[in-house]
Amino acid sequence: MSGDDQCRVVRVGGEMDIDRAPMLRDALHSAITRPGGSDEIVVDLSDLSFCDSSGLNALIHAQRTAAEHGRRVVLRTPPPQVRRLLEMTGADALFPIADC
Numbered sequence: 001m002s003g004d005d006q007c008r009v010v011r012v013g014g015e016m017d018i019d020r021a022p023m024l025r026d027a028l029h030s031a032i033t034r035p036g037g038s039d040e041i042v043v044d045l046s047d048l049s050f051c052d053s054s055g056l057n058a059l060i061h062a063q064r065t066a067a068e069h070g071r072r073v074v075l076r077t078p079p080p081q082v083r084r085l086l087e088m089t090g091a092d093a094l095f096p097i098a099d100c
Contacts, residue, residue: 008038009076013047016055024055028062032069039071042098046077056085063094074098 008031012024031041043059045051063073076098078086086092 007040007042009042009044011044011047013049015050016048016058017050017052018054021052021054021058025058025061028058028073029065032062032066032071032073037071040074041066041071042074042076044076045079045082048079048082051082051085056089056091060091060094072096 010024010027010031014020016024028041028043031037041062043062059073059075066073074096075082075086078097083092086095
């Protein structure tokens with residue numbers, strides 16, 4: 001993870017499945033709830049090759065936690081498979097997408 005006062009970046013790569021989703025959930029929770037932390041948490045998905053429902057649930061949980069803390073989660077460069085998952089589930093409405 002890296003970041004500054006305005007934005008914190010959490011990079012996610014490889015396959016996000018039931019085995020790895022708890023690590024993502026913990027990393028995002030830490031970034032969101034850190035006292036004096038960033039207003040925006042950017043989840044860089046450019047190196048993610050696969051995401052199942054448990055990975056999606058970790059992202060949704062993070063967005064809800066962020067809202068409770070007056071922060072937001074932005075997804076950066078989600079690959080086509082993740083975009084389809086977001087669209088099929090309607091979760092795309094929950095996340096701003098940054099393609100940079």
